[in-house]
Amino acid sequence: MRSKYLSAFAAAACLGTILAGSAAAGEVLDKIKASGKIVYCSDLSVPPFIYLDPKTVQATGFDADIGIAVAKAMGLEAQYKNIGFDGLIPALQAGQCDAILSALFDKPARREVVDFVDYANVGNAVIVKADSPLSIARLVDLSGKRVAVERGSVNEQEVVEASDELVKQGKPKISVVSLPKATDAIQQLLTGLVDAFYGGTATEADYNKQNPGALKLASPQTSTFYTGIATIKKDADVHEALDAAFKKTQADGSYDAVVKKWSFESMAMKP
Incomplete structure (x- = not known):
């Protein structure tokens, strides 16, 4: 190529x-x-x-x-x-x-x-708009929130598992919005259709290079994978x-x- x-x-x-x-x-x-x-x-x-x-x-x-x-x-x-x-x-x-x-x-x-x-070896975190007050330590802290993920990804699986755990505890679930592309998920976040996007920290950094100050991390790096x-x-x-x-x-x-x-x-x- x-x-x-x-x-x-x-x-x-x-x-x-x-x-x-x-x-x-x-x-x-x-x-x-x-x-x-x-x-x-x-x-x-x-x-x-x-x-x-x-x-x-x-x-x-x-x-x-x-x-x-x-x-x-x-x-x-x-x-x-x-x-x-x-x-x-x-x-x-x-x-x-x-x-x-x-x-x-x-x-x-x-x-x-x-x-x-x-x-x-790549890390993930909860990503939000720069003016969002949301701050979490664990995925279960997203109880009651709408969270965008890329369909078929490990990120989707992790958020679904966190939501299932919340339901078992009798707490509000996470509304998981699965989208075909990570870029679709970011657009959902920017337009206010979801509260957060769970994705790679490198994705957030790259987007902010192109659009300074648009996004921020709302959690520590919650998982890393090869x-x-x-x-x-x-x-x-x-x-x-x-x-x-x-x-x-x-x-x-x-x-x-x-x-x-x-x-x-x-x-x-x-x-």
């Missing part, structure tokens, strides 16, 4: 070097090498992680640059297929892409169906190739360059 396609021969040669000493490349990996590109399923609506640049209408963001660096280390081109967040794993299973790269949290339940190459590039378990060869390529980006400095570009030092993975 941001570099010229390499020939299938060059891609195969480079990737063969990365995979030295690992399991023999399988059929799926052979197809990727022959195509000269790796296709990622991504929800292109989560700045600063991955989103569509309004000027170029291409994927940009921290995740997008990670995907490009990893692909380059494999001798391949990175391409992104825009898929709604709750459809990412089904799309991968249906063969619409080779891997998922979309700020996807590495959770035990997901590890039952996909393998992860972790590349960051995020990773996901592949189907049966495609172990692809997972091994991505893992080797990511380690190469750490060794050659290209990973650090992406981290610094997006000011993600606090979320970086150590070699």
Whole structure:
């Protein structure tokens, strides 16, 4: 996407070097090498992680640059297929892409169906408008509030669980407003349709860069998760190739360059 396609021969040669000493490349990996590109399923609506640049209408963001660096280390081109967040794993299973790269949290339940190459450790918090008096210590403190979340995300699951706990205690539930995109959730917040948005602290910081003083954190960072590039378990060869390529980006400095570009030092993975 941001570099010229390499020939299938060059891609195969480079990737063969990365995979030295690992399991023999399988059929799926052979197809990727022959195509000269790796296709990622991504929800292109989560700045600063991955989103569509309004000027170029291409994927940009921290995740997008990670995907490009990893692909380059494999001798391949990175391409992104825009898929709604709750459809990412089904799309991968249906063969619409080779891997998922979309700020996807590495959770035990997901590890039952996909393998992860972790590349960051991301935190979440309750986000509100700058003039909101809301201040909470735990998600259950959102009792009686309307909270926007991205549909299919771990954030949605956490708020639903907090609401269920409140109901068990006989307290007002949290009205969970699940939306297709994180940007939709922010718009709901800004227009006053919800009291808060539960999402990544990096998302809040990035939005305030573009719109100074619009949002603020109403809670401490309530949870942190590793995020990773996901592949189907049966495609172990692809997972091994991505893992080797990511380690190469750490060794050659290209990973650090992406981290610094997006000011993600606090979320970086150590070699």
